[in-house]
Amino acid sequence: MKPLPDIKQKMSTLLSLPSISSTLAEYDMSNKSVIDQLASWCESLGFSVEIQCVDEAHKKYNMLATLGKGPGGLILSGHTDTVPCNIEKWQSDPFTLTDKDNRFYGLGSCDMKGFFALALAAVEKVDPAKLKSPIFILATADEETSMTGARALASLGLPKARAAIIGEPTSLKPINMHKGILMEGIKITGQAGHSSDPSLGKNAMDVMHSVIGDLMSFRAELKQQYHHTGFSMPNPTLNLGCIHGGDNPNRICGQCELHFDLRTIPGMSSQQLRVQIKDRLDRIAEQTQTQIEFYRLFDGVEAFASGEHSELVNLAEKLTGHGAQAVAFATEAPFLAAANIDTVVMGAGSIDQAHQPDEFMAHDQIEPMVNYIEQFIKHYCL
Known part of the structure; x- marks a missing residue:
């Protein structure tokens, strides 16, 4: 296992790799550079990595990285694309991480490239030799438009994990339902x-x-x-x-x-x-x-609802001290839940900051989320 850059450096690198997803061709971009960077970091940590092209014409890709063997395990899932941005309305360069006022500013800082930096930081604290079930990192394409990446998961072959965390920005509160x-x-x-x-x-x-x-x-x-x-x-x-x-x-x-x-x-x-x-x-x-x-x-x-007696939701509520909530925005959760994977949506940053100029992730959300992910890994994989 090779040490990776720290969280700030990881976020800075990911934000510097534009991966806008748009229904308008003039704004739409490939996410390959983000996928390749995540794959490189995962391989450095000892993961086996599979990259799947889900849209050859537009150069869109998914990545599934696996660390450890055995039944069950935990998926840490996120999307690699961002919405378009109005650069002229930002106070800083949206593709450069700006550290100001105890916040990390940049396009994708909370929605949701930042999640990968936090997930990898949590994985780095784990001794792979002690894993009894695998850790999976799933990175998808085009969540912000067509959800092409999530729709391709069936052909990628979703692992038979016990649980999945989708790290959308929820202010560290577990979400067990959405429309x-x-x-x-x-x-x-x-x-x-x-x-x-x-x-x-x-x-x-x-x-x-x-x-x-x-x-x-x-x-x-x-x-x-x-x-x-x-x-x-x-x-x-x-x-x-x-x-x-x-x-x-x-x-x-x-x-x-x-x-x-x-x-x-x-x-x-x-x-x-x-x-x-x-x-x-x-x-x-x-x-x-x-x-x-x-x-x-x-x-x-489709609408999403965790199982009525979800082990994962109960654990998330216990760790965070927050009862599970429902939200109106949609995520990739239904695609994982359809594979009978116990799923919760939970991440650092607020959805209120997403899809607008000067998107940010507050510093005080970072360490708690890394700790929560580490506890999820201990529960499901160690």
């Missing part, structure tokens, strides 16, 4: 024509009016049907996000398109919801004799 998300599109194709005679065409915007009314009715039905007091917003939500249609006031609108999101709570099925929406849209299409296309903007993420 899921669908992002969907509806495109209505009518027939353009001169607005002086509606019979010359078929107004797609008129049909969209019916579609929006039906979606609002569906939203009310979901609110009546599903409720979970663990969330500050206890019901599923359906947001009509953006709409585009037509091209001129004196032309019958020939095409209209709507994008919306639906945030689910545990117990709801994305597949079933899509079937229900499709059935409703098919009825409107038949009634109005128009073409209605229903499509996914991305594949979506």
Whole structure:
């Protein structure tokens, strides 16, 4: 086992390797440099490392590093990408670690390159010869957009670990539930024509009016049907996000398109919801004799809930002194939980600092998180 740079140096190196994930091609980047750096550090600590290309066209990669052998074990999981940033709105270079006011500033400092620096620091305290179950470090691609990396985990072959910690910034509090998300599109194709005679065409915007009314009715039905007091917003939500249609006031609108999101709570099925929406849209299409296309903007993420008697959640609550909480944002947790791995979301830094200029991780979050990870390793691997 070779000693690695200290936590500050590790974070500085990772932040200096841009790995922006974006739906806009002009901002999107490969995460290969981050994966290669993590692989190098893991190999120095004696891990065996597997790197998987999950999107050859965009050069996106996952890494699974394994230290030790035997059944069970613990996964320390994080994503290697960041959101885009408005450099002009930062007070410092987002790709350079800035140590100021007892905080580490930089893009990815808390969300969530910083987690890898803390996880590796905890692993360095462990004697590999004493491991009875393995430690896994999982690094994924494109969590901020498509979750391509998490979706590829099945083909990578997730280890049969007992537990997994996803180190998203939660202010050191364990998260045992979060909402899921669908992002969907509806495109209505009518027939353009001169607005002086509606019979010359078929107004797609008129049909969209019916579609929006039906979606609002569906939203009310979901609110009546599903409720979970663990969330500050206890019901599923359906947001009509953006709409585009037509091209001129004196032309019958020939095409209209709507994008919306639906945030689910545990117990709801994305597949079933899509079937229900499709059935409703098919009825409107038949009634109005128009073409209605229903499509996914991305594949979506299921809602997540740890097992009712989760050993990991109980341990996290005991270590931190905080009861497990539910959050509205989505993570990669459902993909690990689907493999029957006991999973909790917990990390240093606050989600309030993520996705905005001057993102930071406070110094006083670092040592406690390293200690918590070390205790998790002792429980599951030693």
